[in-house]
Amino acid sequence: MENITSIQNNRVKAWTKLQTKKGRQVSQTYLIDGWHLVQEAINHGGKLHAIMATQAQYDLHQAELPLGVPVFFIYDDIAKKLSDLVTPQGIFAEVSLPTANRAPQYIHDGAWLFLDAIQDPGNVGTMVRTADAAGFTGVVFGAGSVDPFAPKAIRAMQGSQFHVQIASGDLKEWITEFKRNEFVVYGTQLDPEAVDLFTIQPQTQFALVMGNEGQGMSTELAQMTSQNLYIPLAGHAESLNVGVAAGIAMFALRQR
Amino acid sequence: MENITSIQNNRVKAWTKLQTKKGRQVSQTYLIDGWHLVQEAINHGGKLHAIMATQAQYDLHQAELPLGVPVFFIYDDIAKKLSDLVTPQGIFAEVSLPTANRAPQYIHDGAWLFLDAIQDPGNVGTMVRTADAAGFTGVVFGAGSVDPFAPKAIRAMQGSQFHVQIASGDLKEWITEFKRNEFVVYGTQLDPEAVDLFTIQPQTQFALVMGNEGQGMSTELAQMTSQNLYIPLAGHAESLNVGVAAGIAMFALRQR
Numbered sequence: 001m002e003n004i005t006s007i008q009n010n011r012v013k014a015w016t017k018l019q020t021k022k023g024r025q026v027s028q029t030y031l032i033d034g035w036h037l038v039q040e041a042i043n044h045g046g047k048l049h050a051i052m053a054t055q056a057q058y059d060l061h062q063a064e065l066p067l068g069v070p071v072f073f074i075y076d077d078i079a080k081k082l083s084d085l086v087t088p089q090g091i092f093a094e095v096s097l098p099t100a101n102r103a104p105q106y107i108h109d110g111a112w113l114f115l116d117a118i119q120d121p122g123n124v125g126t127m128v129r130t131a132d133a134a135g136f137t138g139v140v141f142g143a144g145s146v147d148p149f150a151p152k153a154i155r156a157m158q159g160s161q162f163h164v165q166i167a168s169g170d171l172k173e174w175i176t177e178f179k180r181n182e183f184v185v186y187g188t189q190l191d192p193e194a195v196d197l198f199t200i201q202p203q204t205q206f207a208l209v210m211g212n213e214g215q216g217m218s219t220e221l222a223q224m225t226s227q228n229l230y231i232p233l234a235g236h237a238e239s240l241n242v243g244v245a246a247g248i249a250m251f252a253l254r255q256r
Numbered sequence: 257m258e259n260i261t262s263i264q265n266n267r268v269k270a271w272t273k274l275q276t277k278k279g280r281q282v283s284q285t286y287l288i289d290g291w292h293l294v295q296e297a298i299n300h301g302g303k304l305h306a307i308m309a310t311q312a313q314y315d316l317h318q319a320e321l322p323l324g325v326p327v328f329f330i331y332d333d334i335a336k337k338l339s340d341l342v343t344p345q346g347i348f349a350e351v352s353l354p355t356a357n358r359a360p361q362y363i364h365d366g367a368w369l370f371l372d373a374i375q376d377p378g379n380v381g382t383m384v385r386t387a388d389a390a391g392f393t394g395v396v397f398g399a400g401s402v403d404p405f406a407p408k409a410i411r412a413m414q415g416s417q418f419h420v421q422i423a424s425g426d427l428k429e430w431i432t433e434f435k436r437n438e439f440v441v442y443g444t445q446l447d448p449e450a451v452d453l454f455t456i457q458p459q460t461q462f463a464l465v466m467g468n469e470g471q472g473m474s475t476e477l478a479q480m481t482s483q484n485l486y487i488p489l490a491g492h493a494e495s496l497n498v499g500v501a502a503g504i505a506m507f508a509l510r511q512r
Contacts, residue, residue, distance in 0.1 A: 044492065126497045135490025156497070163492040198512070232512055234391025236300065236419040241382045241412070244503035247496065251504045256454070256488055 040159030054090035104177035110137025117144030125156020138165030187225035296415030310346035366393025373400030381412020394421030443481035
């Protein structure tokens with residue numbers, strides 16, 4: 001076990017770079033922050049490369065740490081440097097990004113969430129967490145969507161990235177291949193010309209596309225789906241938060 | 257029309273105080289930020305006391321501003337002082353807090369959302385917005401819940417505070433009085449011993465209690481409800497974001 005005492009330490013500099021997308025792509029790893037996430041990674045097959053812990057956190061969780069993963073002791077100021085929280089817990093792990101995407105033509109079942117240009121890391125994180133809770137198999141990040149492994153997104157996922165598959169790709173290709181594989185692909189729109197979501201029979205194999213916070217789903221994708229759905233809104237509300245809308249749609253469409 | 261040129265101006269100081277709960281209680285007003293909210297206030301009966309706009313925003317929206325409300329010209333640095341956004345639009349209004357709560361014994365119909373110690377302003381704002389979209393009549397902020405008129409909450413509401421009633425009070429009293437008035441009061445729990453939410457027949461008159469982000473609903477309230485419900489979770493997910501859970505529950509329970 002190595003004691004890291006300086007914020008100028010080379011490893012600290014390398015871990016700090018994981019806060020950026022570029023840094024994560026170079027290393028093919030990302031950081032998780034806090035015991036809950038480290039535990040989820042341990043219990044659900046995350047590949048751990050390093051654990052960084054304050055003495056206090058190490059003492060608390062020592063018995064549950066996996067063998068063969070190097071542990072580094074850090075001080076509070078280093079924990080603050082690694083975290084985007086004001087008061088981080090003081091335990092982190094560096095874990096592998098998921099391995100390369102399965103190509104969509106090899107996906108044959110399950111419910112899948114497609115994200116078209118969703119911008120807010122908190123929103124995408126919440127949607128991955130909800131997809132997990134709704135029994136979805138995977139979430140596909142389309143062009144223009146925020147990186148799934150940004151620290152704020154990871155925090156909102158609460159470990160669900162270890163339970164559902166996370167892929168990135170061109171949604172035009174994913175929609176085409178899914179339809180070839182006899183998935184129904186549902187788009188979502190605010191347009192009441194679309195079909196009322198609550199009239200659809202719940203099922204186990206389909207894809208659901210959620211669109212950008214401001215613009216909704218792109219016209220191009222909306223023309224490719226099997227059917228476009230809307231959530232009927234009462235009152236004077238004009239729209240829903242995209243994370244809430246995704247939650248309502250996923251729980252309404254996925255057969256329990 | 258008055259030109260406000262200095263950040264030290266007395267009015268600017270007074271408006272800045274509306275960013276705090278204490279300031280809002282002294283003035284019985286709060287600030288809304290951005291044209292969308294100002295427009296919602298104008299169109300849905302918000303009582304406006306002042307409009308503050310940069311020259312550019314005034315030129316854009318002049319024709320839609322109500323007569324009889326004083327307008328103050330502000331510069332970008334003052335707009336930044338009044339806003340908690342990095343790049344505010346440059347138009348604000350000072351509007352009245354809702355008038356005193358109706359006592360719960362005088363409430364005879366509609367769907368109501370009760371918030372038990374919800375802490376995050378973004379979450380409560382999203383829940384008010386979703387309540388509006390689900391056709392709810394009002395939202396009651398129980399003890400320990402964040403102030404509904406905090407800037408971040410107001411931003412997440414997107415104007416829905418002008419469409420649904422916002423009240424604050426002791427939820428023990430609200431639950432008791434609602435049950436006396438023959439409302440069904442649903443609690444929400446993570447406990448699968450509770451009743452599956454999706455087995456409940458949608459209705460138009462009821463209350464739904466959502467609990468604190470970490471602890472859930474207080475035991476005391478859980479014992480007072482008519483029935484406690486849970487959202488069945490698939491996979492390994494342990495819970496849902498409270499705003500998402502509230503959205504799923506409101507759309508499942510409210511008859512359309």
